[in-house]
Amino acid sequence: MPSTGKLRVIRRVNLLISAALLAIASISPAFAGWGMPEPITDQAKRIQDLWVFTLIIAVAVFFAVEGALLYAIIRYRKKSDALPKQTHGSTALEIVWTTIPVLIVITLFSYSFIVLRDVEKKAPSDALSIEVDGFQFSWQFTYDLARLGQGQAPAQEGTFSIIGTAANEPTFVIPVGEPVEFRLKSNDVIHSFYLPNFHYKLDVVPGRDNRFVITANQTGEFTGQCAELCGINHALMRFHVRVVERAEFDTWVAEQVANKATVRQP
């Protein structure tokens, strides 16, 4: 009893699902960078490559399975009262479709393991090192004059800080093309230091010494914000980073040293 009514339903379902697929397909290429913002560090580039690789496999699996589903819906809709063959399963097939995902999974894991190892490399001991303090509800960036990077002998001692408020978002500066280490500290609750263009975030956990390294590969100004719910003004914990050439960085540091009361001269 495949009535015309039922056929209409089938057609509508088909239409619906294909419309959804079309919508998905038409949105995705519109986003350059495969959906991610521009990677501005060497590490971010690696992570983006992994993302693209995973995305390609994911999209392939999506279309294969969704395609098979659509095919089955269209091809095997009821056409007569005859009973279909009662197949209960197939051990061979079960083995095949267990093995294929296992292989995919091992591939993805291996690649992500390699990337993980690379992006989590420790900073060289002479790298520029910035202490990042997350607090309710902004950030403080503290530079140690003895650890300004580029391998030069420390010219002076002391520190200077950039302190923000929720209303006055802080901007800090890093040089392009050399490793920069961030040491994350919190004295109140957990925050998370997240800069989308780094494709990276790391939690700022009271009682933990969390650090990570990046090497910026282009200049510009970029915005980040806290990514761990930390209270009422969590949404306002934004910050900005300016990535500049080394010479400009040195000038900026000199200005800060001249202006900031927090500097202890030796």
Add this chain to the structure above:
Amino acid sequence: MTSIAIPRPAYAERPWILDWLTTVDHKKLGILYLYTTMFFFAVGGILALLVRAQLAVADNTFVNNDAYNQLFTMHASAMLFLFIIPVWAGFGNYIVPLQIGAADMAFPRINALSFWLIPPAGLLMFSGFLFGGASDVGWTAYSPLARSSGVGLDLWIIAVIILGVSSTIGAANFMVTMFRMRAPGMTMFRMPIFCWTMLVTAVLQLLATPVLASGLAMLYIDRNFGGSFFDPNGGGNAILWQNIFWFYSHPAVYIMILPGMGIISEILPVFARKPLFGYKAFVFATMGIGGLGFSVWAHHMFTTGAVLKPWFGFMTFMIGVPTGVKMFNWLGTLWRGSITFEAPMLFALGFLSMFLIGGINGTFSAAVPVDFAIHDTYFVVAHIHYVLFGGAVFAVFAGLYYWFPKIWGRRLDERLARIHFALQFIGFNLAFFPMHLLGLDGMPRRIATYSESAGWETLNLISTIGAFLIGVAMIPFIINVVMAFLRPKDQPNDPWEGNTLEWWTTSPPPVHNFDSLPEVHSERPLWDLRHGNAAH
């Protein structure tokens, strides 16, 4: 055809209201569960619409930051603890005894207790709004933030502990029922697949929920009695809370979805007129998911820097394998079938197509470096909802349309159901697909507002429109249910040509469920009767 006579217990007549308040009948309790949980689904949905209204445009001031934090916290808490986890207990209550040919659950009074713990816990959780604000620290209640939040959080903690007790004793009840009360001939491997998923869910609940309860008790002590389990300044450890919480809450994700998979696995064979492809593989995959579910909790904690990332990444990838097996078994069930598209099947197919996305977009978080980018962004919000809405909620509706004639003796209208499905399917994808792109572009979750300069406005507006379309989709559903209740009970025992024992008895079933039972020779006793064993 032989059948086994069932002894019939005597029941005293009681006034209608007293009867519902004191009932220990698994069917009435099942109905109470369904009403209660659907009520909280509506409440959680309204909170979600308020959240979406706030996020519709940049720099919005529709609600303030404080209210926003309460809204999304209570949205998730209602949806998870008061809707999706207990709704399966509702279906399980009504259906499991019928499917295994039992007269009731093993412990009817404990069953009543499991249910009656839920409404007061729900009221307690929401009563925070009357006492200076409900919990506002997210459903994950991370410490140390959770140390300083208001009294709403204490109420929340107590409510979640009570709900945990409800689901723990409920789990024990389901296990005993399925182990001890199956019809003659129904071996474990002839048990309907929905029962299997309820069984594995019960095991997960029994093992995981007490861990959460202990964690909550510790948190309560930290907050009220000067403890410092989770306070680094007092010698405690902030990460400890996350370990305890996720040790429960990752298995809880399977508690929230496995019974839905079970419902889908009941519906596909009926409307494709074929047995479930690979019944045993499906059972083992369910157990595999349950077992692996205990070894992946720290994938929620990669960015804490405090967990063994390669191990948890690998295990998380691995859990995709049994999930994939299930997907292929469902496809195998449809393959060469004779498929019709009544309402339960529409929602089941909706489940397959949407849960697939929820399975795929979850694997990105297993690739640890990619997780560094997408963790705690809207990408994860998209993932949660493709699993819990595209998966679990579509399965809830599939189950409601499927068992409505059995439970209420009336059939829902197919045309309204199709309108409901179309609106929900479109609204759902509009609401949640854009969240992938927002998350990739760096929009963190749990933010009360975003600046216009971030460029997230268009996608957020689309998402909000989709969310309200989901709300609109509920209108034909509600009309459908109301109209059905106005019609007389006219449903035959087996309106769909079902496979399992619940379709053997009347719709709705008598108090004692069965006057007789057919012999059980396979997982499809009614199919065998209809077509003879030759058709096997």
